[in-house]
Amino acid sequence: MVKNDYWKFKLARVYFSLVFLFILGLLIKYQILEHRKYNLVAATYHLKKIILLPKRGEIFDKKARVLATNVPIFELEVHPSYLNAQQKVKACSLLLKVFPQHSFETIYNLLKKDRFFYLTKNLDYPLGKILEKEINEKNLKNALVLKENFCRLYPFKEVSNLLGRINRQNISLWGIEKKFDNFLKGKEGYWYLQKDACANLYPYPNYPKVEPINGENIFLTIDLDIQRMVYEELKKAVEKENAKRGSCIIIDCESLEILSIVDYPDINPEFFYLTPASICEEFEPGSIFKLVILATILESSQREIFLKQQYDLRTGYLQIGKKRIYDAEKKKLGIIDFYDIFVYSSNIGVSQLALQLGKEEFYKMIKKFRFGEKIEIGIFNEAKGFIPYFKNKKVTNIDLCNNAFGQGIRVSLLQIALAYLAITQNGYYVKPILIKKIGEKVFKPETLEKIMDEKNVLIIKEILHNVCLKGTGKLANFSENIEICGKTGTAQKFDNQLGCYSSKKSIVSFVGFFPKEKPKYLIAILLDEPQKSRFASEGVCPIFRSIAYKLYYSKNILAKAEKR
Structure with missing residues (x-):
């Protein structure tokens, strides 16, 4: 009997030693060897990187008249999965105030699909600010996300072929916009924000914020x-x-x-x-x-x-x-x-x-x-x-x-x-x-x-x-x-x-x-x-x-x- 107890005790020691070594191996793997990888995975759950867009450089004629400039706009992202049935009705009513050209049924059917979509990528800035205020008041900011952007504006058609164009993704296509894109586009900044359990975002002092560098202005000899x-x-x-x-x-x-x-x-x-x-x-x-x-x-x-x-x-x-x-x-x-x-x-x-x-x-x-x-x-x-x-x-x-x-x-x-x-x-x-x-x-x-x-x-x-x-x-x-x-x-x-x-x-x-x-x-x-x-x-x-x-x-x- 005593002999059996001895072997049981010995086996138990071996078993717990192996378990301990296995757990120690996992800790070494996750905390030391693959620390960076899993740290990044964890960061995706409690961090969000916000891209800060630079202001694209403007183009002027020889008398400093603006030929190409930037107009602030909003893009409206819709995430229906964050909404329950009651909130979807509330969101529809709010969006109809801003987009009366759509029917209630059209917007509601889009929300029912529970798939992310852009409702617009070119919302007037003043209207966007009003909508942003109402979204916050109705607690819909996780589902209706407004992002600031710039729209390129060319006030004078007479120079349009010379200047070229940039598309909605801010990619230059031809003309001066294309030739001097590296000078005009500037450099993006970024800001890391902390997420809480309800997905609300807060600034956190330990996370860096890098300000964007605006593009350089170009003056032409064109009169x-x-x-x-x-x-x-x-x-x-x-x-x-x-x-x-x-x-x-x-x-x-x-x-x-x-x-x-x-x-x-x-x-x-x-x-x-x-x-x-x-x-x-x-x-x-x-x-x-x-x-x-x-x-x-x-x-x-x-x-x-x-x-x-x-x-x-x-x-x-x-x-x-x-x-x-x-x-x-x-x-x-x-x-x-x-x-x-x-x-x-x-x-x-x-x-x-x-x-x-x-x-x-x-x-x-x-x-x-x-x-x-x-x-x-x-x-x-x-x-x-x-x-x-x-x-x-x-x-x-x-x-x-x-x-x-x-x-x-x-x-x-x-x-x-x-x-x-x-x-x-x-x-x-x-x-x-x-x-x-x-x-x-x-x-x-x-x-x-x-x-x-x-x-x-x-x-x-x-x-x-x-x-x-x-x-x-x-x-x-x-x-x-x-x-x-x-x-x-x-x-x-x-x-x-x-x-x-x-x-x-x-x-x-x-x-x-x-x-x-x-x-x-x-x-x-x-x-x-x-x-x-x-x-x-x-x-x-x-x-x-x-x-x-x-x-x-x-x-x-x-x-x-x-x-x-």
């Missing part, structure tokens, strides 16, 4: 007054011509600030997004590209030969292999000098110049003008254009001629504008600014390269002025006292279905600056597929004239008023 004026002018022109779209860029030649970037319509009907087509879309430029061959010849060692020659255009065409190059409307300009080739925009004359010059110098000048590369002025998805020669170095004589008068290559309106801007800067290629300031950082224009001698710039100015005096740009003039310099362009569009250039679809354009001496403004305009005007001289020059007139005289009146 809202000019932007709105150009928008209306472009809208009228597009509707009058029944064109596919229109674009316009205005640059201050003195401050090198981009004052206006307008596209109408601002929504791309093919992709349903807002984008500045003048920056992000490419087109074949036509005769406005003749500036490049003109600059190349004037900078070449054969300059004097070209300037003294006469050019025979009496046949009305230039035969290159099996292809023929014609002038607009198959005109026969006769025998003309170097200058009149550009004044009257002769494709035949420019082709003769290109063949005589050769390809090497011409494509080097294209490179100097930065065609085929991005300018990086601060717009998301900026187009870089396409110059086939830069890709394969193989160019036939017909390719060279076509490229010389702006066919078979693709550029953006911005690239064309900057090429002509170099003429206003005495031959220096400059990078203007669109972004004036981000936070405290101020941006300035850059001078990138001298690409032309000043004496050649003077010749180009004279030619461009004669284009507006007696050539294709006569309708661009708005005053006898203001000398305009500019160039028209009419480019046939390539028809993919026919596999050739269309005789009906074209892009008409004009780039001009004024005054001739000490230029103040540069304006680049295009219309895509105008239905009434076949040529730039009649389709785009009148738009330039109207915009230039309003721009010049309104600014002069303002300047005089400021002096007084």
Whole structure:
């Protein structure tokens, strides 16, 4: 008997020792080895992390007028599982006061499903504050949860395609909003709150609170007054011509600030997004590209030969292999000098110049003008254009001629504008600014390269002025006292279905600056597929004239008023 008791006692000791070791092992596992993991699990029951949203940076024009701002709103989360039947009726009655467009049955049926849902993500802030007070009074705050948020507001439609958009999840989609999202969005903060047994939340001093860092404000060089004026002018022109779209860029030649970037319509009907087509879309430029061959010849060692020659255009065409190059409307300009080739925009004359010059110098000048590369002025998805020669170095004589008068290559309106801007800067290629300031950082224009001698710039100015005096740009003039310099362009569009250039679809354009001496403004305009005007001289020059007139005289009146 005593022996049996001894073994029982020994077994009991072993059993309790094993139990003790097992419990000790569990304690070591949960309290030491996996402490962090289970501490986090426990925290989910008595802690709640509240995300503190930063205020997104605002966007302003050059005169500090708000172009993009934030409006406080509420999102309303509904958690029906926290409500009993009586509370659901009470919640329905409360929600109907705020959302009278819904019926009692609709809201009650949603509550009966006991599934979480958003009733709205865009509740007016004042209305939300009233609702918040009533929710607290009726003790429904666990079931009806109001969360503060911001809604992005764009007060002026005229700059909508330039600014871009952010969606309801505060994700930037395109435009300046996308390009500078890292500066605008700021940094989220957070706050840990203590939950009690009834799921009520209380601040607890041992839990951290990190304040959000608001986004930085951005100031543009865009002048809202000019932007709105150009928008209306472009809208009228597009509707009058029944064109596919229109674009316009205005640059201050003195401050090198981009004052206006307008596209109408601002929504791309093919992709349903807002984008500045003048920056992000490419087109074949036509005769406005003749500036490049003109600059190349004037900078070449054969300059004097070209300037003294006469050019025979009496046949009305230039035969290159099996292809023929014609002038607009198959005109026969006769025998003309170097200058009149550009004044009257002769494709035949420019082709003769290109063949005589050769390809090497011409494509080097294209490179100097930065065609085929991005300018990086601060717009998301900026187009870089396409110059086939830069890709394969193989160019036939017909390719060279076509490229010389702006066919078979693709550029953006911005690239064309900057090429002509170099003429206003005495031959220096400059990078203007669109972004004036981000936070405290101020941006300035850059001078990138001298690409032309000043004496050649003077010749180009004279030619461009004669284009507006007696050539294709006569309708661009708005005053006898203001000398305009500019160039028209009419480019046939390539028809993919026919596999050739269309005789009906074209892009008409004009780039001009004024005054001739000490230029103040540069304006680049295009219309895509105008239905009434076949040529730039009649389709785009009148738009330039109207915009230039309003721009010049309104600014002069303002300047005089400021002096007084």
